[in-house]
Amino acid sequence: MGDLTDMEFDALKEVGNVGVGNAATALSKFLDKKIDIALPDTRFVHFSKLSEELGGAERIVTGVYLQLVGDLSGEAIFIFEQEGAFKLIDLITGNQVGNTKNMTTFNESAFKEMTNIFTGAYLSSLSKMLDLTILQSIPHMAADMTQSILDFILIRFSEHADDILMIKTEIDIQGHNINGCFMMIFEPDSLSKLIDVLKTKYGI
Amino acid sequence: MESEDIIVSMGRYAIAYPPATLGCVGLGSCIGLVLYDKNTGMAGMAHIMLPEIKESQPKGNLTALIAHNNIKMINVIKRVMDEQKIQMYEIKNDLGNIRSHAGKINPDIMLIDSRVDVSPIDLMQELVSDFRNMRVILTNVTTDSDMISNFYNHGAYNVLFNPLTNTKIKIAIDSAARYKMLKYANVTINMMLSQMIAEGADRASIRAKIAGGGHMFQTIIDSDIANIGFNNVKAVKKYLGELGIPLIADSTGGSLGKTIKFKCGQTKLDIATQKWKSTI
Numbered sequence: 211m212g213d214l215t216d217m218e219f220d221a222l223k224e225v226g227n228v229g230v231g232n233a234a235t236a237l238s239k240f241l242d243k244k245i246d247i248a249l250p251d252t253r254f255v256h257f258s259k260l261s262e263e264l265g266g267a268e269r270i271v272t273g274v275y276l277q278l279v280g281d282l283s284g285e286a287i288f289i290f291e292q293e294g295a296f297k298l299i300d301l302i303t304g305n306q307v308g309n310t311k312n313m314t315t316f317n318e319s320a321f322k323e324m325t326n327i328f329t330g331a332y333l334s335s336l337s338k339m340l341d342l343t344i345l346q347s348i349p350h351m352a353a354d355m356t357q358s359i360l361d362f363i364l365i366r367f368s369e370h371a372d373d374i375l376m377i378k379t380e381i382d383i384q385g386h387n388i389n390g391c392f393m394m395i396f397e398p399d400s401l402s403k404l405i406d407v408l409k410t411k412y413g414i
Numbered sequence: 415m416e417s418e419d420i421i422v423s424m425g426r427y428a429i430a431y432p433p434a435t436l437g438c439v440g441l442g443s444c445i446g447l448v449l450y451d452k453n454t455g456m457a458g459m460a461h462i463m464l465p466e467i468k469e470s471q472p473k474g475n476l477t478a479l480i481a482h483n484n485i486k487m488i489n490v491i492k493r494v495m496d497e498q499k500i501q502m503y504e505i506k507n508d509l510g511n512i513r514s515h516a517g518k519i520n521p522d523i524m525l526i527d528s529r530v531d532v533s534p535i536d537l538m539q540e541l542v543s544d545f546r547n548m549r550v551i552l553t554n555v556t557t558d559s560d561m562i563s564n565f566y567n568h569g570a571y572n573v574l575f576n577p578l579t580n581t582k583i584k585i586a587i588d589s590a591a592r593y594k595m596l597k598y599a600n601v602t603i604n605m606m607l608s609q610m611i612a613e614g615a616d617r618a619s620i621r622a623k624i625a626g627g628g629h630m631f632q633t634i635i636d637s638d639i640a641n642i643g644f645n646n647v648k649a650v651k652k653y654l655g656e657l658g659i660p661l662i663a664d665s666t667g668g669s670l671g672k673t674i675k676f677k678c679g680q681t682k683l684d685i686a687t688q689k690w691k692s693t694i
Binding site: 268350351352353354355359361365366 | 442629631634638669671688
């Protein structure tokens with residue numbers, strides 16, 4: 211991996227881009243707020259550098275992990291700085307921002323619901339574009355140093371490849387200084403399958 | 415982490431002397447292993463990801479570039495390269511030569527004498543940014559150099575201390591050739607221990623401390639994921655046992671990310687989580 215042709219790489223970037231609009235709309239509707247989502251940053255990154263890409267290895271963050279299953283396998287993870295996660299929960303529950311100060315079971319559910327909606331909308335666009343079925347597992351949450359919550363993903367990935375194709379989408383909620391990111395990675399076999407599908411469907 | 419700490423990233427190890435501090439950041443399911451020798455003050459830290467790999471010979475044709483000004487060991491180096499089937503090139507140890515040949519050859523492994531005519535740190539940063547996968551081995555470093563952490567943190571793959579010996583060269587080149595396998599406990603523990611002994615550590619005085627091997631997402635019950643940390647702990651303890659290295663302290667398991675620090679020359683391992691700090 212890492213030796214894709216320019217056309218293959220551009221096609222993969224397109225795949226990442228396709229989901230964003232739908233996910234942004236879904237999130238915006240869910241929160242009743244304007245959402246800023248830039249096009250994803252799609253790049254190969256060495257596994258040892260991934261936590262730096264997501265804001266720093268030691269930063270304490272709220273992470274939500276979903277496994278991607280079906281015709282393609284992979285992982286999705288949301289990384290939000292803790293204060294931002296609490297503010298987001300306030301928006302979801304319709305409370306005054308600044309109200310939530312810790313992660314209760316209820317708050318956790320609310321946050322996970324957001325991740326479900328975002329991921330679901332993203333994958334539904336991908337599935338349509340590729341004519342494949344890609345589904346998400348239930349979300350799992352952990353709050354700790356970025357490196358520690360990523361490391362099991364990197365460990366499993368590194369058994370097959372050292373460079374990860376990272377599809378990273380920054381999520382910014384207008385007017386509230388809440389920023390997080392959503393990252394998707396596909397397992398090496400699925401990445402190859404994805405490229406084959408793109409070749410067949412779109413003749414790249 | 416303070417700027418003088420050597421941060422050992424995933425799938426790597428580093429060996430250092432006082433006044434350096436070795437550290438691993440954010441251990442989740444990974445294991446941070448420190449081996450230390452009270453007599454010499456030398457310590458090694460490894461950031462281990464997986465239990466074991468059976469087949470561990472490097473694949474593919476590797477190239478190496480040796481920059482030196484009449485290094486005494488050149489014949490040993492040539493022999494080791496030959497045994498490892500690594501294509502080797504020799505050039506003079508100055509910036510101009512290093513730059514131009516690195517560009518032309520794009521070697522997998524580079525050996526540079528730290529007495530090169532420019533700051534070795536600037537040189538390494540340049541090489542590492544231009545050639546992301548190149549492993550740079552620095553030779554002729556003094557054990558009391560307060561630049562050790564700078565060398566590592568600016569991209570050196572391995573640092574060989576004076577005096578340079580056959581064994582040190584063999585191990586460093588082997589480690590650089592097999593660098594993708596250092597994520598496995600069996601490979602890295604053996605490699606790091608061999609290098610420490612080649613550097614003069616007294617085998618019988620070496621002790622171990624470990625931390626990490628947790629499971630961060632407690633709601634994930636799929637054993638493929640939930641047992642990664644546990645399997646790593648089991649493997650590290652097994653290999654330490656087989657090698658006869660006493661495990662003095664252990665802060666493993668649980669669901670908190672850990673940052674560990676070990677100051678070379680003493681024996682305490684500092685552990686910090688988001689909830690507590692402790693020393694084992």
